[in-house]
Amino acid sequence: MSEFAQRTRQQVIDADFLAHRAKLIDIAAFLDRVERAADCSDGAPFADFRARALVSAIAILTDGKSDRARRVLEAFSDHTSRPIDAADEKGACGAWRGAQ
């Protein structure tokens, strides 16, 4: 977009690298924490659908294609098109239970 200031790659990295390095380490530490959980001796630490979705979405970050934020959001999304019969809960959990 021409009306926006254009920054160089160096400027973007200089401005935001440390904050995002920290976020990546947070994700790594979270996965380690799940693995250390008391009931994770079953060899399937990421069997929960949310953890599985997270691990799958991480692959999007390094697949060499752009639009990563949109594609990560889509990976966590319900892609069905019909309304559900009834809402038996109010909250969203961040990942779609029906994802394979």
Add this chain to the structure above:
Amino acid sequence: MRYIDPHIHMVSRITDDYARMADAGCVAITEPAFWAGFDRSAEGFADYFRQLTETEPRRAAMYGIQHHCWLCINAKEAEDTGLSREVIGLIPQYLDRPNVLGVGEIGLNKNSRNELAIFEEQLALAKRHDALVLIHTPHLEDKLKGTRLIVDALKNSGLAPHRVLIDHVEEHTVRIALDGGYWCAMTLYPETKCTPQRAVDILETHGVDRICMNSAGDWGPSDPLSVPLARREMRRRGHVDQLIQRVTFENPLAFLSQSPRFRVEPASV
């Protein structure tokens, strides 16, 4: 530099927040009706609508902020169609109050049949009263599907797209709203949803036409100063004041001014 926050739930905030927002340049807000964290009765909604149309405008005025609101039954309580229809029956008597802009925030939560039916009934209400509409799109994994269902219902409603703002858009839904001719807004949260940094990324990717930003500022983890934070992020990236002003003041002014009841102090325009 002045700004408008087009979506903030001030009933959940303390008076000090009004002071801090005014100090940060806020001159007008719009407050949609939403879920209180528990399901209410129709009598509870009548009291809530009085709070939105009588109490909050007075509290905001103490800090030079113009307060406007939207009325509805929200999607989280819409599963109860009996309650919802009682509340919808209450709304017309409040629509002519001086700070009411229209019907909102209506939409979907879990994308259920009842939610959709009540959403469509409230679109019809807005159409009958020639009211502006503010749309709530679902959160997280339900947002993409819900936004598609909402746009389908909007197309069937006969409402003019330029009279509708689709809120809480993110990277995967912003084009659905814009390509349909609707206004849209990004709701900024400190965690779990769209951050000020991502919002500015979305602006850089999709441009500034028909896009606004708001703070939600509700009873959950949220920051009523999120819009100033996003403005600071735009400034940090070197974007000019004219562009910042367009997204955070002129755009909401253009959408909201379609209601003759929307006003900001002349000096602030």
